[in-house]
Amino acid sequence: MATPANLSHPSRADLTLTAVLFALSDPERLAIVRQLRSGPLDMADCSLSIPDMPKSTKSHLMKVLREAGVVRNEANGRGRRLTLRSEDLDARFPGLLGAILDAPAS
Template sequence: MLFALSDPERLAIARQLVDGPLDMAECHLSNPDVPKSTKSHLMKVLRTAGVVRNEANGRARRLSLRREDLDARFPGLLDAVLSAEDGAPKS
């Protein structure tokens, strides 16, 4: 899980899901030009790590954070990670 969230792009995805499920197409990457296979791979890493759920929804995919599971396994971690500031330290 730590590994999955250690990538900025993946962390950004997790942040977008904190307010509720999103269809994959609504989930934006910082660079809108990355091919869908790459995006799909990012999701797979998050899914494999147990961070995210990915259920079929018509021809779309509904993504959602696995909050309960994660909070049970790593209490406080998700909140801490999601609320951490972006960017590098100011020092």
């Protein structure tokens, strides 16, 4: 059972193309994933293009990414640590993540 400290994440086998594409279709979520490409980040360190975005909206962005299986969101002290699930995504959908992240930002 998932608790606030231990959020549920889909297994590699449960990742679906439609959920991943939906999660990456939002510019703010895509920007977060592009930041995570360089390595894990504390959730508080992820910057958004709208600095005064409500905390609840930022949490929702992270929830969509986590539930789609794009990121892993784990407790890290009093905060949360985000990690891009690139190995799982590449195993399930070879080349997809790279193609999306390498595409020019519009």
